[in-house]
Amino acid sequence: MHTILRAAILVSAAVALTGAARAAEDESGAHRPGRAAAHAALADGADLPVNPPSLPELALEGGRRADPAAAAARRLDAPREAASQADQHAAESSRAERDEQANRIAQASVVAAVRSAANDAHVAAAQARSSVAKAKGPGHVTGPPHPVPKNP
């Protein structure tokens, strides 16, 4: 009778744990705090456009199939377009430098993340081996633990 009762308790506990595990899995799939925070930040930062809308005008002389009126308008706009293009070149040059820097940082972050993940895996494996050895008790030969790699 006592054995049957113990078995029933064990089965109930296993069923409860399995349910909890499934619930935890569902929860971790649905709950992504980073994504939620990023979405909230985007919603907060959504602004209106600064400049009023305006149609562009091709600055190049002799544009294909352009009518004479459009060409005349372009000639009038040429100095302004030249200044605008100079500004654009300066901005693009500065942007290229920023891009290069951002890419360097991104690559370093990826390397660090991968290295950190590898270290975590080694530590977790060592901890798992240690737990198993303790559970088996003294007398079991478990072999030397794997060394935890150091960051170069």
Add this chain to the structure above:
Amino acid sequence: MLLLAASVVRADDGHDAHLYAGAQHFQAGRYTEALVEFRVAERLAGDGSPTWYVAATLVKLGRADEALTTFARAEASDPADRDGLFDYYHALACYDARLYHCADRLLASVGERAGPKIAAQARKVRDDLAPLLAKLAPPGAIDWYHARAGEALARGAPALAAAYFEEAADWGTARSDGYRLGEAKSGLARARAATPAGGPKP
């Protein structure tokens, strides 16, 4: 028991932590730093969901062409995550690139999906665009869209080229002479055919 533990502890690629860090930078107005974090998340992620945040951050940095290319990649690789908020940022990228028909189409689709604040802003931008969209674009403006499309094709950005060709076609359609309309349509078809489905991670 081991199976039980395995079902609880899921392997995590770590990208969500970078999304979180990027969110904090974005919230503080540090868009360059946010871009770096979102790009790291994009590289680590198993799907294309962080790409949407990369694109939105490029909008805040005033890099409209890159944002448009990135939105195209996000749509191709992770269409399920598209929503009203991303559409609003995508519309802003179109607006900044002077792709006003593109912006108007996206803003019309935002509706109330992104919440009352974004919906109100979308309506405001559409109201501002309406008088311009009612005009006829002069040939010089349509030439400009063709020139931008050609440049985008030349530097291997077919999705961006498609956006400029489509805008040229929209403006050309409104004119009675259909200025460069056939050229815009054929360019659009060519650019779309050259756009890879999904696209590689940067």
